[in-house]
Amino acid sequence: MLHPEVHPDPTVAYRVAARSGPAQPTPDAVATLHPLGLDDVRLDPAGLLGQWQARNAAATLPHCVAQLREGGALDNLRRLRGDGDVGAFTGMWFSDSDVYKTLEAAAWELARPQPGTELRDFLESTVALLAQVQDADGYLNSYVMTERPDRRWQELHWSHELYCAGHLFQAAVATARVGLGDLLETVARRLADLLLDRFGPDGVEAVCGHPEVETALVELYRTTGHRPYLDLARRFVDLRGRGLLNAERFGPVYLQDHVPVRDAEEVAGHAVRQLYLLAGVVDVAVETGDASLLAAARRLWDSAYLTKTYVTGAHGSRHRDEAYGDPYELPPDRAYAETCAAVASFQWNWRMLLADGAHRYADEMERVLYNAVAGSTALDGTHFFYSNPLQLRTGHDGSDEDAPGQRMPWYACACCPPNLARLMASVQAYTATGDAEGLQLHLYAAGTLHATVHGRAVRITVRTGYPWSGRVEVTVRAESTEPWTLALRVPGWCQDYRIEADGADVTVGDGYLRLTRDWSSSTPVTLELAMPPRLVAAHPYVDAVRGCLALMRGPLVYCLEQADLPPGTRLEDVRLDPASPMGTTALPGGPPDAVALTVGGTVARPGPAGLYRAGATSPDGPSDQVTLSAVPYFLWGNRDPGPMRVWIPVDTATAPTGGRPHPGGPGSTGGPAPIG
Structure with missing residues (x-):
């Protein structure tokens, strides 16, 4: 449909239909995927x-x-x-x-x-x-x-x-x-x-x-x-x-x-x-x-x-x-x-x-x-x-x-x-695109999607608590009985997943699950993306964070904030115990269903004073065991101003078998302080 409010122009070969989004390649563009219309996706x-x-x-x-x-x-x-x-x-x-x-x-x-x-x-x-x-x-x-x-x-x-x-x-x-x-x-x-x-x-x-x-x-x-x-x-x-x-x-x-x-x-x-x-x-x-x-x-x-x-x-x-x-x-x-x-x-x-x-x-x-x-x-x-x-x-x-x-x-x-x-x-x-084969979901968000595939209307409903939950429930209803392909992205961070898609021919390639079938009946699809907490190390050439690890869960990066440390603790004295079990807990004051992480660590008592020390290493003083609470990076700074860090130094004295307290055990901070 031509845009009704643009005056005729003899040089025009193509006009984008009204209600398209911010970036809309023309039909003649050398593009693999095309965006859906601006109104085609409604977020819950x-x-x-x-x-x-x-x-x-x-x-x-x-x-x-x-x-x-x-x-x-x-x-x-x-x-x-x-x-x-x-x-x-x-x-x-x-x-x-x-x-x-x-x-x-x-x-x-x-x-x-x-x-x-x-x-x-x-x-x-x-x-x-x-x-x-x-x-x-x-x-x-x-x-x-x-x-x-x-x-x-x-x-x-x-x-x-x-x-x-x-x-x-x-x-x-x-x-x-x-x-x-x-x-x-x-x-x-x-x-x-x-x-x-x-x-x-x-x-x-x-x-x-x-x-x-x-x-x-x-x-x-x-x-x-x-x-x-x-x-x-x-x-x-x-x-x-x-x-x-x-x-x-x-x-x-x-x-x-x-x-x-x-x-x-x-x-x-x-x-x-x-x-x-x-x-x-x-x-x-x-x-x-x-x-x-x-x-x-x-x-x-x-x-x-x-x-x-x-x-x-x-x-x-x-x-x-x-x-x-x-x-x-x-x-x-x-x-x-x-x-x-x-x-x-x-x-x-x-x-x-x-x-x-x-x-x-x-x-x-x-x-x-x-x-x-x-x-x-x-x-x-x-x-x-x-x-x-x-x-x-x-x-x-x-x-x-x-x-x-x-x-x-x-x-x-x-x-x-x-x-x-x-x-x-x-x-x-x-969040989504289309091509000659069907539709692709790239960013998982609760909401509804309306599109046209092979000239016939399609409605997709997405129910998910993403990124707090890895469960994505998709219900598809199409007017046509002609088979087409729904592609679901498996994020690069995900190491394990489960798909339920009765009656669909499922193939995997380039990070997408491609489900092909007749979608004319109201068809449920469930994708479960495993979302355990994980430790991430930087490339060894990133000298600034050598000897440190970051905490992640799903697509979210986590950080430590001063507000979640025991009173009198300085964030620079905190060390991460990589052998400690990692857990999840609710994050009070954050968005609904927000998840914080817990992991074992130590708080080192400052060693000898002085900016530099003699010797091959600069050892910390004696340390106390503690359970650390980490909040999503995107939520940092919503409490009183204070220190924060994403990359956490590793406790080099930690034995492979651990011995540190489990989350919630002795030395726990009692969970994250309320956000906001």
């Missing part, structure tokens, strides 16, 4: 993903709107209208992008029934404002237009002009796809056409210092069918690495301008810029059939996820330049691990999953979603981490917002909260 608010989406709607998104008003981002745009009550420009010079990301989040949220009108009022009034203040030639950037009008397009290494334009395009795509009128799309296309005039085939050779416009231009093409937008995205990708940016201040690696994409061997530089660029690279590759670009994306995926990604799925090991480090340079206490990088990783892996269909991309989506993304937001939905360390030391000075000791309501550079809002408002669109 009783499930964890559904809870997060509901919290996003009730708390995070309204909070973002309020901060845009109070912090001046909307006033920066109102200045262009000449409103007399508006003062000087305030905030970051790219604050327009925060407005656009919040608009996108509002559009995805408004695709569902809303109890009030506040969100719609915000969207409609802001879109009207943008239409009013846009220059006659289509240019729109509040900072440049008011503070540096003579420098338009002249400082692309730092101005974020194209970056802001990209987020405007994505907001316009969202409003168009959910049927909220064509005004924002008109604004976006006027700016996009200006980009074509300046940077198109016969125009200036240039790229943006902060990639993002590439993936946005592709999505604008997918929505409008206007091929020049795709061609411009490809041109921007091809111009990368030719030294077109002024790199004197930041350096070419930081700006992703140090090597052509097709020649790059490892991810490097500013992590968010690298990941956004690669999302655009995949979009361009699948729409143009460019095999060399897709090969480069696969090669850089190996670099990122085999040598430079934290166990939580986070990216960026250096505070300097918010950047990737060397291979295996993953210090837990100095992890920058920006929230926007986690969101960008999720987006890149989604595009790789659509392109290749390989389970490793869905595995990474799950890992980063349940750990790095989820951990960035407090339980109240209105406080956030910008950086996400895996260790907070005793005595940490959390006054610097670059490395706070607890989540903050907003940041001077406020890119992360609205980025989270737009992801969570549309997260249901990333």
